[in-house]
Amino acid sequence: MYFLTMPVHYDHKRIEKKWHTIWEDQDTFRVEVDESKPKFYILDMFPYPSGSGLHVGHVVGYTATDIQARYLRMRGYNVLHPIGWDSFGLPAEQYAIRTGIHPEITTEKNISTYRCQLKALGLSYDWSREIKTSNPSYYKWTQWIFTKLYERGLAYEANLPINFCPALGTVLSNEEIEGGYSKEGGFPIERRLLRQWILKITAYAERLLEDLEELDWPESLKRLQINWIGKTQGVKIDFLEKENQIPLTVYTTRPETLFGVTFLLLSPEHSLVETITHPDHWSNVKAYQKKISSQSDREREIGLTKEKTGVWSGSYALHPIHGQPIPIWIANYVFLHYGTGIVMAVPAHDERDFEFAQQFRLPMQMVIEPDDPEICSFLLQKKICWPYPKGTLINSSFLDHLTVDEARETMTLWLLKENKGERVTYYKLRDWLFSRQRYWGEPFPILHFEDGSKRALQLNELPLTPPLLKEYLPSDSGESPLARARDWMEVIDPVTQKKAQRESNTMPQWAGSCWYYLRFCDPHNDREGWDPLKEKYWLPVDLYVGGTEHAVLHLLYARFWHKVLYDCGLVSTPEPFKKLRNQGLITARSYQLPGGGYLASHEVVAKEGRFYQVGSGIELRTQIEKMSKSKLNGITPDEIIEEYGADSLRLYEMFMGPFDQEKLWNSDAVQGCSRFLHRFYQLATSDKLSEEVTEEAMRLAHRALFHVEREIQEMGFNTAIAKLMEFVNDFTPLPQYPKKALKIVTQLLYPFAPHIGEEMWELLGEKGGLTYTPFPKVDPHYLIDPTVLYIIQVNGKVRGKWELPRDTSQEKLLLFIQGKTEITKHLTLPIEKVIFIPNKLINIVTTTK
Ligand code: ANZ
Numbered sequence: 001m002y003f004l005t006m007p008v009h010y011d012h013k014r015i016e017k018k019w020h021t022i023w024e025d026q027d028t029f030r031v032e033v034d035e036s037k038p039k040f041y042i043l044d045m046f047p048y049p050s051g052s053g054l055h056v057g058h059v060v061g062y063t064a065t066d067i068q069a070r071y072l073r074m075r076g077y078n079v080l081h082p083i084g085w086d087s088f089g090l091p092a093e094q095y096a097i098r099t100g101i102h103p104e105i106t107t108e109k110n111i112s113t114y115r116c117q118l119k120a121l122g123l124s125y126d127w128s129r130e131i132k133t134s135n136p137s138y139y140k141w142t143q144w145i146f147t148k149l150y151e152r153g154l155a156y157e158a159n160l161p162i163n164f165c166p167a168l169g170t171v172l173s174n175e176e177i178e179g180g181y182s183k184e185g186g187f188p189i190e191r192r193l194l195r196q197w198i199l200k201i202t203a204y205a206e207r208l209l210e211d212l213e214e215l216d217w218p219e220s221l222k223r224l225q226i227n228w229i230g231k232t233q234g235v236k237i238d239f240l241e242k243e244n245q246i247p248l249t250v251y252t253t254r255p256e257t258l259f260g261v262t263f264l265l266l267s268p269e270h271s272l273v274e275t276i277t278h279p280d281h282w283s284n285v286k287a288y289q290k291k292i293s294s295q296s297d298r299e300r301e302i303g304l305t306k307e308k309t310g311v312w313s314g315s316y317a318l319h320p321i322h323g324q325p326i327p328i329w330i331a332n333y334v335f336l337h338y339g340t341g342i343v344m345a346v347p348a349h350d351e352r353d354f355e356f357a358q359q360f361r362l363p364m365q366m367v368i369e370p371d372d373p374e375i376c377s378f379l380l381q382k383k384i385c386w387p388y389p390k391g392t393l394i395n396s397s398f399l400d401h402l403t404v405d406e407a408r409e410t411m412t413l414w415l416l417k418e419n420k421g422e423r424v425t426y427y428k429l430r431d432w433l434f435s436r437q438r439y440w441g442e443p444f445p446i447l448h449f450e451d452g453s454k455r456a457l458q459l460n461e462l463p464l465t466p467p468l469l470k471e472y473l474p475s476d477s478g479e480s481p482l483a484r485a486r487d488w489m490e491v492i493d494p495v496t497q498k499k500a501q502r503e504s505n506t507m508p509q510w511a512g513s514c515w516y517y518l519r520f521c522d523p524h525n526d527r528e529g530w531d532p533l534k535e536k537y538w539l540p541v542d543l544y545v546g547g548t549e550h551a552v553l554h555l556l557y558a559r560f561w562h563k564v565l566y567d568c569g570l571v572s573t574p575e576p577f578k579k580l581r582n583q584g585l586i587t588a589r590s591y592q593l594p595g596g597g598y599l600a601s602h603e604v605v606a607k608e609g610r611f612y613q614v615g616s617g618i619e620l621r622t623q624i625e626k627m628s629k630s631k632l633n634g635i636t637p638d639e640i641i642e643e644y645g646a647d648s649l650r651l652y653e654m655f656m657g658p659f660d661q662e663k664l665w666n667s668d669a670v671q672g673c674s675r676f677l678h679r680f681y682q683l684a685t686s687d688k689l690s691e692e693v694t695e696e697a698m699r700l701a702h703r704a705l706f707h708v709e710r711e712i713q714e715m716g717f718n719t720a721i722a723k724l725m726e727f728v729n730d731f732t733p734l735p736q737y738p739k740k741a742l743k744i745v746t747q748l749l750y751p752f753a754p755h756i757g758e759e760m761w762e763l764l765g766e767k768g769g770l771t772y773t774p775f776p777k778v779d780p781h782y783l784i785d786p787t788v789l790y791i792i793q794v795n796g797k798v799r800g801k802w803e804l805p806r807d808t809s810q811e812k813l814l815l816f817i818q819g820k821t822e823i824t825k826h827l828t829l830p831i832e833k834v835i836f837i838p839n840k841l842i843n844i845v846t847t848t849k
Contacts, residue, residue: 039079039538043543045547060586070771087133088139090184092440143462157196211574215579217577224552225555235421239317250343254349262363267331268336269289276328280314308332308356310330366394391404437481444503514558515561544577594621701741790802804816
């Protein structure tokens with residue numbers, strides 16, 4: 001009996017260490033351009049090496065790409081699978097401010113932690129391509145790309161109202177603030193005017209939109225990008241301020257509602273606010289502007305459904321058609337950077353304007369009548385808004401009786417003819433605020449001369465490294481700490497011999513990640529950012545995997561830079577990332593004491609669905625949320641690897657549920673995966689192993705192959721693993737373990753659990769490792785079922801169902817039936833005819849008497 005033999009212990013520590021050494025010594029995953037092979041470029045969104053190291057949530061994406069990489073190598077692809085570090089960033093600088101320790105030192109320490117963690121997972125990266133964005137040999141090229149943008153007029157300076165955080169001493173982007181406070185540290189934000197570098201991403205709005213179509217990205221993600229770019233087509237209409245005839249141009253997508261305009265709205269930051277405000281109202285308006293200045297546009301946009309605020313300017317504008325005066329207001333829901341920053345308000349047909357009009361008791365004029373008379377009379381009675389662009393025009397002079405669509409076109413043509421309007425396309429996308437007042441970022445390769453002119457540094461002057469500082473705190477004026485290093489800031493330009501000042505701003509963290517996938521093609525090139533031949537071979541990235549937090553900005557910024565490089569003739573594809581997939585979030589339970597303060601899971605006991613502090617017995621509040629260091633609910637891969645090994649961890653991460661969905665972590669469940677690997681390992685060490693092939697074993701192996709391969713291709717990893725488990729269940733009871741069958745399934749296991757995969761391959765008598773062993777091919781013969789379910793009918797009534805050998809003939813079937821009383825009892829009358837459908841059904845028709 002086979003279970004009498006002692007199971008061989010699956011020693012994950014020994015096996016994983018052994019294979020790490022072999023892979024490292026043999027440089028197994030190192031790749032070079034090889035024109036004889038098809039290429040496949042698999043990229044992870046490279047991490048920011050934070051102080052807390054990796055938690056198991058990060059591992060989901062890394063494991064998925066590793067599975068793909070290992071699978072495709074066996075399929076004969078030349079796979080580029082690199083990793084590096086997005087190593088500029090605010091936390092290291094904040095730490096430097098507190099401790100005086102140079103960010104470089106902190107960053108390097110964090111990187112070694114990350115590197116060890118990733119290596120322990122057995123990820124098949126080509127480590128010879130490791131890069132970090134804060135390395136001068138890397139950011140030399142980030143600076144060089146900036147000079148390309150500058151030369152093309154895509155980088156400019158402007159004084160902009162920005163979100164300034166006095167406590168952090170820096171400008172923050174809209175995404176870095178929440179509710180008027182910085183996300184990092186929770187400090188208050190003010191709006192200030194500062195000289196900034198801005199990148200003209202809006203010049204690429206249309207292409208960024210259009211080219212999305214060709215990409216194999218999740219539809220939801222494309223939609224986010226489409227909305228962010230926010231293309232609209234409408235009309236600009238000229239109004240005049242009554243007193244001084246100051247032109248006020250509004251942007252509308254609904255010109256047909258022009259007769260329904262009852263007031264105009266200006267954005268609080270609009271440059272015309274002061275000019276058009278009546279002097280008696282100026283102090284009111286000014287106070288209002290100050291109040292608004294602490295909120296960012298995006299926040300106001302998100303707060304759209306919330307409170308609408310505003311103030312009257314005391315002035316009027318003249319309606320462009322009938323010339324009646326209409327009041328001009330200032331309102332928080334009008335954005336400076338969208339359209340013209342001035343809106344014609346139509347409260348009867350726009351919900352925002354309706355709410356505003358209600359609040360400030362402003363008049364309403366209905367100009368569209370819904371076609372349903374019931375709704376129409378209801379609206380008239382209740383005096384509420386009809387926001388749908390459907391119905392017939394009323395109260396609108398020459399537009400009366402037209403449908404909304406007809407009226408829109410008629411009004412547009414009228415405005416064009418009268419020279420009172422023009423057609424325009426607008427994008428919600430705004431230019432990219434590209435400078436930060438920080439130390440730990442790429443310095444701008446720019447010299448400012450005394451006469452106001454400037455020059456971008458040439459390639460031979462790069463990299464421009466920042467000065468060594470002792471103090472990293474920005475100055476009170478909001479200027480970057482670099483501005484304090486006078487020796488570094490003030491130079492005689494070697495090219496023009498003129499006195500010059502360096503730029504004290506630095507680039508945002510986004511910069512380095514805009515092009516890192518290009519550097520991976522040729523990471524050690526010191527003459528060029530990348531060799532065009534290597535770029536041509538490797539690009540585009542065939543599969544890009546990362547979290548949804550980068551769904552908009554990183555991807556948009558990287559696509560923008562790529563397109564600029566494409567226009568410069570420096571890259572060969574218009575898009576960088578062909579296929580993209582997002583990993584789902586891993587959540588974990590957090591436990592909080594009633595008075596605040598979190599506990600780690602080992603300090604908690606569970607009883608009947610409730611949770612208590614060990615020792616004290618105090619009941620805890622619990623929540624399922626994103627893993628985080630501060631909530632003590634983060635699990636590190638290290639602790640799981642120590643106990644169960646990397647293969648079990650990898651397998652569990654993939655088995656938890658569909659790759660792109662949110663999943664709840666459960667450390668205890670890793671054990672199940674570990675047990676499964678143990679059982680798998682027993683097969684390869686069993687004395688039932690045989691050189692002979694059995695039909696049954698091959699059938700199980702080929703069926704597993706068929707399903708698992710398909711699932712890998714579809715990123716259906718959890719179902720692939722379920723199939724492997726099914727295989728082990730079905731295979732274990734077999735009397736013999738044909739090696740040939742086991743080898744096939746070992747190759748299937750290898751992408752998921754590569755260490756044990758390699759070890760089993762060796763135990764099965766193979767040499768030379770699995771990485772480049774050709775992947776097995778499905779033999780369709782084994783997919784065909786040897787038995788089929790036959791339905792037996794008598795006179796059209798089902799009397800029985802049996803599993804019988806495939807291709808059983810009619811004669812054999814009738815013979816079989818003769819032995820079954822449950823059928824023969826219905827066959828008392830002579831048989832008239834037999835209807836036989838091979839591999840399906842037999843219907844025996846008898847005479848009626
Ligand atoms: C009159 C009108 C009547 C409008 C109506 C809408 C409905 P989308 O379609 O999202 O592009 N708008 C224009 N500029 C704005 C700004 N800077 N801040 C806030 N809102 C602004 O939105 C276009 C519509 O948003 C425009 O059409 C304008 O209101 C408003 F029944 O004009 B509409």
